[in-house]
Amino acid sequence: MKVLLLGGTADARRLADALHKEGRHQTGLQVIYSLAGLVRIPKVDCQLVVGGFTQFGGLATYLRDNDIGSVLDVTHPYAQTMSQKAVDAAREVGIPCWRFHRPAWEKEAQDNWTEYQTDEDVLAQFSHYRVPLLSAGQMSEDLLTTMTQLPNIEHMVWRTAVEPTFSLPDKIHWIKAIGPFFLDDERQLLMEQGIDVIVSKNSGGKATYAKLEAARALSIPVLLQRRPVLPVADREFSDLETCLQACLAAWGSASLRQRQQKDSQQ
Structure with a gap:
């Protein structure tokens, strides 16, 4: 299975590297990492898409043309437009859209x-x-x-x-x-x-x-x-390890089944 990971954050890079590593060695899960590339382009082992999806005719078109099976939104918590597009495009294509956003800061007693x-x-x-x-x-x-x-x-x-x-x-x-x-x-x-x-x-x-x-x-x-109100994703996470394990359990297993079915047909 191919997963499009919408990134641009340190959390996104960690998830992309972890999913790519586990997918390559165990399940055949393929990760495509996307970011705007305005600040810097990170070094990641998986496939990288830089510059948004207008160049491909829009996000929904990219998902269809590249046989993407799931979307994982790990953009900045204030990237409201991208999060909205991710939910809308995934729904249009008929695939799940999950989201990870790190928890907001909590006020302490001496904070003003x-x-x-x-x-x-x-x-x-x-x-x-x-x-x-x-x-x-x-x-x-x-x-x-x-x-x-x-x-x-x-x-x-x-x-x-x-x-x-x-x-x-x-x-x-x-x-x-x-x-x-x-x-x-x-x-x-x-x-x-x-x-x-x-x-x-x-x-x-x-x-x-x-x-x-x-x-x-x-x-x-x-x-x-305040953080913007975002559209509801199919699953939402605020803990990085929990998100990683859920992705591997759902998408890694699906990728393994697809590979086994392909092998049995040969």
């Missing part, structure tokens, strides 16, 4: 977190601060310009993994950085830049959690974007 949902929500909070650290991924030019025009904002630090596609206002200091990040480094950044608020997504995991630890230690408030 305020959740927000929309750009308007975060702008409403900005009247209290002077030097924000924007660590919520890509933001629109209009939003950033509006932020810099607020009279209380002295300057902003914007940290992303991908270079902006537009010119930035003078008030914005852009930093290119890819996790994992470490507590001492995050603490130093916050202190050197005089950061008085952090804007972040609730991505979960360990790679970018240190900024929240540093904020807790320095009593810096955090504006944390």
